[in-house]
Amino acid sequence: MGADIKSKIKMQNAKCKMTMQDSKIRKLKGANMDIDLISDKKDIHWEQDKCPWNMRENTNEHKCAVKNISICKYFKGIEYPDIVVCGYKK
Numbered sequence: 001m002g003a004d005i006k007s008k009i010k011m012q013n014a015k016c017k018m019t020m021q022d023s024k025i026r027k028l029k030g031a032n033m034d035i036d037l038i039s040d041k042k043d044i045h046w047e048q049d050k051c052p053w054n055m056r057e058n059t060n061e062h063k064c065a066v067k068n069i070s071i072c073k074y075f076k077g078i079e080y081p082d083i084v085v086c087g088y089k090k
């Protein structure tokens with residue numbers, strides 16, 4: 001992970017702590033998101049787990065959320081900062 005990214009994450013964590021202390025966290029419904037676990041390793045600079053459904057079917061077809069289109073039936077949400085909560089059980 002590059003120094004620039006580390007410093008951005010530190011700043012983001014500090015901002016989050018400050019916001020929580022100031023009680024300014026809001027939980028807003030209806031976000032329109034693109035979320036997936038299908039990045040090519042050479043295109044990203046962080047570790048990324050693989051979708052268990054894609055692994056089982058040996059594909060990159062399944063995405064957690066596709067903006068304006070759909071949400072995966074196994075998608076259970078996001079935990080800070082970038083954790084997909086997935087209910088896929090097979």
Ligand code: SF4
Pocket residue numbers: 037050051052053054062063064065072073074075076084085086087088
């Ligand atoms: S919610 Fe789970 S099964 Fe669905 S696309 Fe995301 S990681 Fe894959």
